[in-house]
Amino acid sequence: MRRQQADIVIVGAGMIGLSLACLLAKAGRQVTVLERHSQPQLSDELALRVSALNNRSRQVLRDCGAWPLIDDYRIGPYTSMEVWDKDSPAHIEFSAAEINQDDLGAIAENNVVEHFLWQQALQLGVDIQQVDEWKLLNEGDADSLVEIKVGDDLVFASLLVGADGGRSLVRQWSELPVTFWDYEQQGIVANIKTEQPHGGVARQIFLPTGPLALLPTPDAHTVSIVWSADTALAEQLLHESAERFAKHVETESQRVLGGCKCVSDIKAFPLRMQYARQWQHGRIVLAGDAAHTIHPLAGQGANLGFADVRALAQHLDTRDLKSLVELNKALSKYSRERRADTQLMIAGMEAFKRGFGTANPLVKGMRAIAFAIPNKLTPLKRRLAQLAM
Known part of the structure; x- marks a missing residue:
């Protein structure tokens, strides 16, 4: 059994997980990403799943080094x-x-964004591991790191980020409470x-x-x-x-x-609307759809996720991640900031949904x-x- 060490483990290699990995790697962090699927491949055919990316989201992708590639390919x-x-x-x-x-x-195909983010992440030294399953053995505390069993290996990290979508296993493993309703x-x-x-x-x-x-x-x-x-x-x-x-x-x-x-x-x-009432616990934090999913009528789901990425990367910045006190300060600021923005968006989407329905x-x-x-x-x-x- 191998023992691996990382500053941060991110579960989920979608647009949110990969963009966060890129920004953290550029800040000098050692990042490991766990994902079931392989790198999305480019196709001549237009994909079905697309996102309407606002200027702030595109700036996140520029900072990752991926937007020029996406822009040149197809938007x-x-x-x-x-x-x-x-x-x-x-x-x-x-x-x-x-x-x-x-x-x-700009309307961008999700798989195109993910393809180039994956490419950039590898160039920045991010360790992307394709795994069928993983298990959280220890959530970590002031004296210990997060411990994850990945196949036959053990991975230790100062922080675990759940960017694994609406059915987030990270959220389930850490038992973070969720409010939801079916549209x-x-x-x-x-x-x-x-x-x-x-x-x-x-x-x-x-x-x-x-x-x-x-x-x-x-x-x-x-x-x-x-x-x-x-x-x-x-x-x-x-x-x-x-x-x-x-x-x-x-x-x-x-x-x-x-x-x-x-x-x-x-x-x-x-x-369905889904909202995590608690975004972080100890050395675990959520981002993107793992923390919130909203109605697509205004096309803001991906933009909310990229705003999470920007805020989390900024609040972690040069923090000593091994210090639980320092880490909790950063994560608390992040969750307060992003929860307020997300709650406002959810309320707005619900008002539109009911007002036009x-x-x-x-x-x-x-x-x-x-x-x-x-x-x-x-x-x-x-x-x-x-x-x-």
């Missing part, structure tokens, strides 16, 4: 956003030009060929059964859709042909891009007024565009 920048309500006159649009920027964000919706994803070019516009239509997003890809006539559909409708859509599904997208989007054709598989995943005439009228005001007031529209970034 879908969007220069404006258009949001409307199918059942009322509510409509708003704003552009990067209104705040003198080149774009508001009773499924997120349906597919790539759709459109008759008219998307023009670099990110579009979202609020439907009575859930929001439908049309996100621009590098192909001028292809959009990546995320349809957060009520479970009954989702089940119906998933059992229909690709042709029928594309027709539904075309109709529900009010033919904003003309005729539609499905050019990919159609996949779905259940939607009703056919109540009074609420519909209020929605129309709420959208009309910023669409006419340039200063407020400018502020919304800044927030979108």
Whole structure:
């Protein structure tokens, strides 16, 4: 049995785990990453799972050295956003030009981001271990390190980071409490060929059964859709042909891009809000979806995760990780800062979800007024565009 030593062990080699590993390695930390899967490979076909990355998230990726590679390979920048309500006159649009920027964000394929982050992590000396299972033997305290059994080996670390998604094993092993509720919706994803070019516009239509997003890809006539559909409708859509599904997208989007054709598989995943009431315990801390998952209607899940990465890396900085007192100071500051931001985002998403998920005439009228005001007031529209970034 080998005994391995690391400053920090990160479980999960997704976008959040790998970007954190890169930043910590650049700060001189010895980092080990545990992941079940191998490095995602690049493909000529557009992937189904994408993220809308704002400027702060892209800056994290720049600091990791990965964004120039991602940018050169394939992204879908969007220069404006258009949001409307199918059942009322509510409509708003704003552009990067209104705040003198080149774009508001970029749509990136998750596997492309992960591929180049993995590449950068290896170049920075991160030890990425592909393992089927691991076991937490000791959570560590003031006198001992975290002890993890990985296959036949033992790995010791001053800090264990759970960046292993919504079903985080780190969170389960450390018994950190979770609050959650089911949105009773499924997120349906597919790539759709459109008759008219998307023009670099990110579009979202609020439907009575859930929001439908049309996100621009590098192909001028292809959009990546995320349809957060009520479970009954989702089940119906998933059992229909690709042709029928594309027709539904075309109709529900009010033919904003003309005729539609499905050019990919159609996949779905259940939607639920999940929030860890406690983000850290001793030498263990959570980041990304392991700490929080939110409704995808505003596309902020990945951005919240990258904000976690930035904050955690900054708070750890030059701390003496072996000192539990010093470590707890850093982790407490991190969790307080990020929990406040996350709670605000969860509340906002819940308000949107409930506000647009009703056919109540009074609420519909209020929605129309709420959208009309910023669409006419340039200063407020400018502020919304800044927030979108």
